[in-house]
Amino acid sequence: MRQFLLRRLLRAIAALWGITTIVFIVLRLSGDPVPLMLPPDAPTAEMDRVRAQLGLDQPIYVQYVYFLGNVLRGDLGRSIHMRQPALQIAAERLPATIELALVSFVMALVIAIPAGLISAARRNSIWDNLAMGLALIGQSAPTFYIGIMLILVLGLQLGWFPISGRGQGQWSNPSDWGLMLKHTILPSITLGAFAMASIARLTRSAVLETMRQDFIRTARAKGLSEVTVLTRHNLKNAAIPIVTIIGLQFGTLLGGAVVTETVFAWPGIGRLAIQSIFSRDYPVVQSAVLLVASAFVVVNLLVDLAYGWLDPRIRYS
Numbered sequence: 001m002r003q004f005l006l007r008r009l010l011r012a013i014a015a016l017w018g019i020t021t022i023v024f025i026v027l028r029l030s031g032d033p034v035p036l037m038l039p040p041d042a043p044t045a046e047m048d049r050v051r052a053q054l055g056l057d058q059p060i061y062v063q064y065v066y067f068l069g070n071v072l073r074g075d076l077g078r079s080i081h082m083r084q085p086a087l088q089i090a091a092e093r094l095p096a097t098i099e100l101a102l103v104s105f106v107m108a109l110v111i112a113i114p115a116g117l118i119s120a121a122r123r124n125s126i127w128d129n130l131a132m133g134l135a136l137i138g139q140s141a142p143t144f145y146i147g148i149m150l151i152l153v154l155g156l157q158l159g160w161f162p163i164s165g166r167g168q169g170q171w172s173n174p175s176d177w178g179l180m181l182k183h184t185i186l187p188s189i190t191l192g193a194f195a196m197a198s199i200a201r202l203t204r205s206a207v208l209e210t211m212r213q214d215f216i217r218t219a220r221a222k223g224l225s226e227v228t229v230l231t232r233h234n235l236k237n238a239a240i241p242i243v244t245i246i247g248l249q250f251g252t253l254l255g256g257a258v259v260t261e262t263v264f265a266w267p268g269i270g271r272l273a274i275q276s277i278f279s280r281d282y283p284v285v286q287s288a289v290l291l292v293a294s295a296f297v298v299v300n301l302l303v304d305l306a307y308g309w310l311d312p313r314i315r316y317s
Contacts, residue, residue, distance in 0.1 A: 012297045019293040024067055027282050028060055077283035086283030090269055090291050097268035101253040103184050104192030112196045116203025138197030147190040147263035161186050164265040187264040191257055195249035206241045247303030251296035
């Protein structure tokens with residue numbers, strides 16, 4: 001188990017290094033941020049002075065070496081426009097994104113896994129067709145379209161939910177929960193629609209595949225109820241592909257909240273990254289991507305460890 005864990009940790013570190021390197025290179029290729037910081041009629045000497053102050057006058061490989069050294073020290077520089085530590089700015093927005101991703105994730109699990117189980121148990125029934133039809137829509141419809149439709153119907157026409165913002169309040173105060181949950185519902189449905197559909201479809205496929213195994217027939221021959229066979233014997237043995245998609249979808253929810261946060265004006269790290277990309281604020285973009293990538297890698301590491309727990313044979317492969 002120790003060697004299995006060590007291999008996964010080394011892969012996680014390599015993945016983070018690759019992500020940070022790609023982001024560093026792509027941002028430098030996107031353009032010079034100095035003209036956006038100064039007036040259009042700023043003299044060339046002033047532009048050169050600002051570039052030297054930011055270290056942008058150095059060759060790109062020199063900038064990269066300094067960048068890696070700063071990352072290892074936990075220093076990702078200061079925001080070019082806000083003049084504050086970039087990592088601090090990104091970290092302040094991270095809780096809002098985690099909150100949105102967690103609510104979307106829980107909503108997806110609570111709906112998708114029972115829907116997949118019922119679809120598999122009642123294959124080709126009206127419930128199966130209805131669930132898989134909705135799952136197909138969830139996977140096909142663009143995120144921004146789902147968000148806009150929810151805003152128009154549930155927000156503006158029916159007035160059931162707020163259409164933007166996170167709401168004023170704290171989760172530590174129970175009296176604020178109702179208001180904050182109201183603000184969370186529409187963006188959570190929008191963000192979790194694709195994950196919900198993917199998990200439901202894969203759960204159905206995995207359970208149907210396991211139903212064909214001999215041990216399922218044996219469990220039924222012993223007189224066990226269909227619910228016991230489905231939940232205790234079938235679902236546990238179908239868990240590895242389901243755990244895979246659950247882990248990947250949670251990481252995707254963290255990194256894919258950009259569109260949802262933009263549509264609903266949600267003050268998360270995805271919206272911050274978009275704003276910083278337009279203003280070419282390199283340190284903030286790098287900090288935002290590094291935080292989201294780290295969360296994604298950690299989730300995938302936990303999924304790998306769950307593999308080893310569910311099926312010990314994987315630890316020795």
